[in-house]
Amino acid sequence: MDVTIWADGRLRTPDEPVLTAVDHGVTVGDGVFETCAVHHGVAFALTRHLARLEASARGMGLPALPLDDVRAGVRAVLAAAGERAGRLRITVTGGPGPLGTQRDAPHEQRPVVVVVAGPAAAAEVARAVRVPWVRNERSPLAGLKTTSYGENVVALARAREHGADEALLADTRGRLCEGTGSNVFVETAGEMLTPALETGALAGITRELVLLWGREAGLPVREARPDELPWEVLDDVAAGRAHLALTGSVRHVTPVVRLDDVDVTPGPLSQEARRVFLERLPQDLDP
Known part of the structure; x- marks a missing residue:
């Protein structure tokens, strides 16, 4: 090891x-x-x-x-x-x-x-699946990064069974929340949106920097309003009407190229956000 x-x-x-x-x-x-x-x-x-x-x-x-x-x-x-x-x-x-x-x-x-x-290897793209379980945004652990990771282990195992590297979860109110170890950005209607933290999503460090560095680079990226990204927005991704990207400490910004059993196209904003992040990263290692 x-x-x-x-x-x-x-x-x-x-x-x-x-x-x-x-x-x-x-x-x-x-x-x-x-x-x-x-x-x-x-x-x-x-x-x-x-x-x-x-x-x-x-x-x-x-x-x-x-x-x-x-x-x-x-x-x-x-x-x-x-x-x-x-x-x-x-x-x-x-x-x-x-x-x-x-x-x-x-x-x-x-x-x-x-x-x-x-060691770690960062992939350039991601493959994700929807799973039937939810994040409890009212849990005392919501938004905390704890070692109580059993739910994530089960959900990610489901993703692996389907040839994916991440599982996507809703919250209890049917809103898009996050992945097991990543935050989610949806590219729709000319903007790149990430679910509000009140969905129970973790306040990811990469998520935070994509919002900061993206705005500084002039990208239309922001946190969504609480009910702006329903779970059904993923149907738009599967149909090609929207695009998806995942962010995380090791994955950085990775456009999604497959959702469930459907190949999807990376969005231009997602690809530009990845480029901006990787360009800024070596310039400031402790932003």
Whole structure:
């Protein structure tokens, strides 16, 4: 396994245990994480990712993050991994705890930080399928990047079964929400729109930068109004009346070329947004 691991203040080998069997991140998914792309040994947009990691931890009710430890782990892992690193994952678990969902008292909690770097390959296009499950925009975890990823595992497995690399989900009100590990942009009526965060979509770092850098480049890109992108807009994509693109930390901006069992055409705005993003990225690795 070509990964570099840091935990508890030092580098670890891939087969070395780093978590106890009663870690709350293992027993009940009580933890948060971030994934960054790595370019020339630098974790892209690390400041934004750490800010979101802190926000997720607060939303989960975890103790204040030991950011000095996190940054030390990032430095150590990237230095050891060198040019092999294409992605970086920072995980903070609730630490050792009861076997049930209850936590220890705040003064007894000992969060665990694990930082891992490994290779990554970014595809130029994406293939997606619609799945029957939904995001619960009223969940206490809505908008948080937590280690409770079981729903995403099941949905992505469905996508893989159908030859796709991403699954698309609606929210409980029938609005387009997001993918299992990506945000969605729909190119329609001369604009490029991404679902509102009130659908339960994650506030993706790449999504944020596409909105920012796209506007600076003069692209008609914006967050949709809450009910502006119903689930049925994907029928327009399948029929060729609209276009679709996915964004994420490692995939960057990838136009969708197949939806369910239909080949679809990448939109001109989606392709231009990809070009703008890849042009801006090396100019500012921590925007």
